Amino acid sequence: MRHWTLTYSSQTQALLWLPMILLALVLALIGVHVFDPKARRWTWKALAVIGVGMAVGQPFLALSWVPPEKYMGDTGRILYVHVPQVWMALIALTLNFGASLAFLLKKSWVSDALAEASAEVGVLFGAVGVTLGALWAKPTWGAYWTWDARLTTAAILLVVYSGYLALRKFIEDPEKRATWSAVVGIFAAVDIPVLWFSVKWWRSMHQTQSNPSTVDPLMTAVLRYSATAFLALLAVFIYQRFLVASAKRNEEVALPEALPAVGGTP
Amino acid sequence: MSGHPKILAGAFEVLRKDLLIEWRTRARLNALIFFSLATLLLFSFALGPDSELLRKNAAGYYWLGILMASVLSLGESFRIETENLALDGLRLIPTDPRAVFLGKAFGNAVMLWLLSLIVLPVMVALYDVTIREGVAQLAGLLFLGCLGISAPGTVYAAIASNARARDVLLPLLLFPVLLPSLLASVKATGLIFEGDPMLQLRSWVGLLASFNVLYWGLGFVLFPKIIEDD
Numbered sequence: 001m002r003h004w005t006l007t008y009s010s011q012t013q014a015l016l017w018l019p020m021i022l023l024a025l026v027l028a029l030i031g032v033h034v035f036d037p038k039a040r041r042w043t044w045k046a047l048a049v050i051g052v053g054m055a056v057g058q059p060f061l062a063l064s065w066v067p068p069e070k071y072m073g074d075t076g077r078i079l080y081v082h083v084p085q086v087w088m089a090l091i092a093l094t095l096n097f098g099a100s101l102a103f104l105l106k107k108s109w110v111s112d113a114l115a116e117a118s119a120e121v122g123v124l125f126g127a128v129g130v131t132l133g134a135l136w137a138k139p140t141w142g143a144y145w146t147w148d149a150r151l152t153t154a155a156i157l158l159v160v161y162s163g164y165l166a167l168r169k170f171i172e173d174p175e176k177r178a179t180w181s182a183v184v185g186i187f188a189a190v191d192i193p194v195l196w197f198s199v200k201w202w203r204s205m206h207q208t209q210s211n212p213s214t215v216d217p218l219m220t221a222v223l224r225y226s227a228t229a230f231l232a233l234l235a236v237f238i239y240q241r242f243l244v245a246s247a248k249r250n251e252e253v254a255l256p257e258a259l260p261a262v263g264g265t266p
Numbered sequence: 267m268s269g270h271p272k273i274l275a276g277a278f279e280v281l282r283k284d285l286l287i288e289w290r291t292r293a294r295l296n297a298l299i300f301f302s303l304a305t306l307l308l309f310s311f312a313l314g315p316d317s318e319l320l321r322k323n324a325a326g327y328y329w330l331g332i333l334m335a336s337v338l339s340l341g342e343s344f345r346i347e348t349e350n351l352a353l354d355g356l357r358l359i360p361t362d363p364r365a366v367f368l369g370k371a372f373g374n375a376v377m378l379w380l381l382s383l384i385v386l387p388v389m390v391a392l393y394d395v396t397i398r399e400g401v402a403q404l405a406g407l408l409f410l411g412c413l414g415i416s417a418p419g420t421v422y423a424a425i426a427s428n429a430r431a432r433d434v435l436l437p438l439l440l441f442p443v444l445l446p447s448l449l450a451s452v453k454a455t456g457l458i459f460e461g462d463p464m465l466q467l468r469s470w471v472g473l474l475a476s477f478n479v480l481y482w483g484l485g486f487v488l489f490p491k492i493i494e495d496d
Contacts, residue, residue, distance in 0.1 A: 156442050183425070187443055187484055190481075191441075191443075
């Protein structure tokens with residue numbers, strides 16, 4: 001449903017494709033990283049360079065290059081950070097669901113370490129996204145927080161996964177920790193689709209997802225650009241956190257007699 | 267893997283065992299009744315003598331009282347299994363481990379439901395509530411809500427009973443996960459108290475029922491992973 005069309009010079013038109021090309025590049029690098037273990041020495045570095053480089057250019061694009069939003073003016077520019085941050089949180093938490101499921105199907109320290117890494121990074125991105133949303137809500141809705149369906153489900157999601165992270169800290173036996181937190185991770189994932197559809201189900205104050213065909217192509221391009229930058233950073237964060245978690249697992253499994261018995265059982 | 271009738275028979279045995287243990291002392295239900303009455307009283311003390319406010323929010327306070335009691339009840343349902351290696355005995359019963367989940371979770375739901383029914387008249391008197399849509403409907407809704415608490419509650423209580431700091435861990439894990447079904451229970455109960463001119467009751471009960479299906483399905487599939495010993 002295209003209401004109106006803006007015409008841009010062919011030069012700008014060509015520039016609008018840039019975010020998609022960068023996105024394809026980042027996705028390709030992530031793909032190589034996942035499927036070729038030998039390439040992992042350099043793929044994460046390449047992703048880090050792309051992510052940091054794009055993030056440095058992002059404020060210029062989002063704050064000055066793209067025109068202000070029609071109703072919200074300059075305040076609306078926060079969406080170029082807020083929206084991709086929440087997307088990345090949802091991607092990370094979905095990854096946690098996948099890793100939890102994979103662990104229950106076939107026990108492996110890799111999926112356990114990945115579950116730990118993705119939950120922690122997901123909570124980080126989600127917390128930043130919610131905080132930015134609150135900063136935006138003050139001038140727009142008049143209050144930092146309203147008990148609106150979208151905000152409430154986002155808060156629930158963060159608390160659910162904070163509980164997940166706390167559970168991981170409370171269990172010493174690595175195998176029990178892995179199994180139990182995988183079960184909790186699957187229960188927690190029920191809330192991810194609830195968050196996504198909450199704006200539609202409860203006719204929330206928070207706007208529903210926009211459709212690229214009704215938005216100025218410049219805005220879509222900058223949003224895609226930001227999402228690509230954060231995706232590269234997300235991949236690097238998760239990979240680095242994964243390395244820490246794997247090292248920790250190896251240390252725990254190497255010294256089984258050094259571990260105290262699981263609490264409480266006689 | 268045994269067939270369905272065998273699972274149900276096993277679940278029934280676990281349920282019978284839990285209810286029998288409870289019946290012999292009645293300690294858990296008695297303690298829970300006084301605990302949730304104290305909680306209901308605390309809400310009216312905390313808010314002062316504003317009877318209009320209390321009546322308006324009665325459904326929310328009522329469910330919060332049940333929810334607080336549920337943590338104690340669920341924790342207790344697995345604490346009894348840590349005595350005398352009872353959990354190992356439970357693992358050794360020649361039945362599907364999923365039967366243990368069904369039996370325990372249903373037992374917990376029944377316990378909570380009895381609690382909510384016993385507390386109901388006191389709540390009605392304390393908060394000056396009129397039940398406009400019928401007591402049978404309310405009882406059905408309460409049972410559905412208790413089922414919604416007990417399925418994830420049983421899974422999480424099994425986890426927390428073996429972890430450090432189990433008293434902190436159970437509410438920390440359980441409360442956030444329960445929020446959607448708690449919201450649906452509170453809204454539907456409120457509509458039963460206040461009357462339902464806009465016919466919204468059906469959609470809230472639908473939401474509650476779908477969370478029930480989801481959580482019971484997940485618990486049924488995942489519970490054996492928690493109690494298996496290797």
